[in-house]
Amino acid sequence: MRLTSLADYAVVVMAAAARHPAGASLSAGLLAEETGVPLPTAQKVMGRLAAAGLLVSARGTGGGFRLARAASGISLADIIEALEGPIAMTNCITGSIHDCALEGSCRVKPHLNLANDAVRGALQGVSLATLAEAK
Amino acid sequence: MRLTSLADYAVVVMAAAARHPAGASLSAGLLAEETGVPLPTAQKVMGRLAAAGLLVSARGTGGGFRLARAASGISLADIIEALEGPIAMTNCITGSIHDCALEGSCRVKPHLNLANDAVRGALQGVSLATLAEAK
DNA sequence: GCCAATCCTACCGAATTGGTCCGATTAGCA
DNA sequence: TGCTAATCGGACCAATTCGGTAGGATTGGC
Numbered sequence: 001m002r003l004t005s006l007a008d009y010a011v012v013v014m015a016a017a018a019r020h021p022a023g024a025s026l027s028a029g030l031l032a033e034e035t036g037v038p039l040p041t042a043q044k045v046m047g048r049l050a051a052a053g054l055l056v057s058a059r060g061t062g063g064g065f066r067l068a069r070a071a072s073g074i075s076l077a078d079i080i081e082a083l084e085g086p087i088a089m090t091n092c093i094t095g096s097i098h099d100c101a102l103e104g105s106c107r108v109k110p111h112l113n114l115a116n117d118a119v120r121g122a123l124q125g126v127s128l129a130t131l132a133e134a135k
Numbered sequence: 136m137r138l139t140s141l142a143d144y145a146v147v148v149m150a151a152a153a154r155h156p157a158g159a160s161l162s163a164g165l166l167a168e169e170t171g172v173p174l175p176t177a178q179k180v181m182g183r184l185a186a187a188g189l190l191v192s193a194r195g196t197g198g199g200f201r202l203a204r205a206a207s208g209i210s211l212a213d214i215i216e217a218l219e220g221p222i223a224m225t226n227c228i229t230g231s232i233h234d235c236a237l238e239g240s241c242r243v244k245p246h247l248n249l250a251n252d253a254v255r256g257a258l259q260g261v262s263l264a265t266l267a268e269a270k
Numbered sequence: 271g272c273c274a275a276t277c278c279t280a281c282c283g284a285a286t287t288g289g290t291c292c293g294a295t296t297a298g299c300a
Numbered sequence: 301t302g303c304t305a306a307t308c309g310g311a312c313c314a315a316t317t318c319g320g321t322a323g324g325a326t327t328g329g330c
Contacts, residue, residue, distance in 0.1 A: 108150045
């Protein structure tokens, strides 16, 4: 139940980006310096955030990243899913993967489904706008 | 945000144990057969559950495990913590570990604290008694 | 006193993660 | 119009943790 450090960095970087005026072009170097995140790591994190559609990237001189949508429309769950994949406590939650030998006879799965929804809801309830607030 | 497969197995095994009469001596082999969990894995999982105080172990012939307390007094959070350690989304949540270079200047930590409490609360709200129900 | 059953500890291979480096692309300028 | 500088994008590599296995220690029964 711990998120990876890359996801952790992603939250910090996104919060820093949200403090800038909307639409501004933010390079990985700038945000790395503001947050203290090592530059190479920031690059990787922002690349994945862009691939997930949370950031829009522009290459070349003067390029950089900007938020794909308003900070209030991005949730903590969105950021975590961008780095770690779907929020699913167990493999059997996501309908596509079926590598659990117990599937079918498992008697706790329905209950875990409810618990998973509760966790996911808690993370979706936190918006990036909230995370960017001063304190 | 995904729990390890050992923690997943622990939930299944504990739920199976909770379906037996309270106080009965349950060997790892019995529960492994009932749940479909491989025996060596079940042994390891139950050993950790005993170390965490959720199960009480007895050695020797006729020995085995039994729940340390009533199923209604054991939460999903307890089981997960027994296998994975404290439920803390980030390292900086637990007061003892301080290996984050951003600490002190990090501006999102207070918000993550709230999110972490929400997740933990969701898991503490699910009792083993509920997990053991038929469906 | 011996034997069988059971739990406990230590070890090993494998997969994911975290980090680094180099190449591809674009805008600006001479 | 060609060149340079700046930036993103993808590929590679070491390290940590996870999952599984095997052997040893302990206890109760015959």
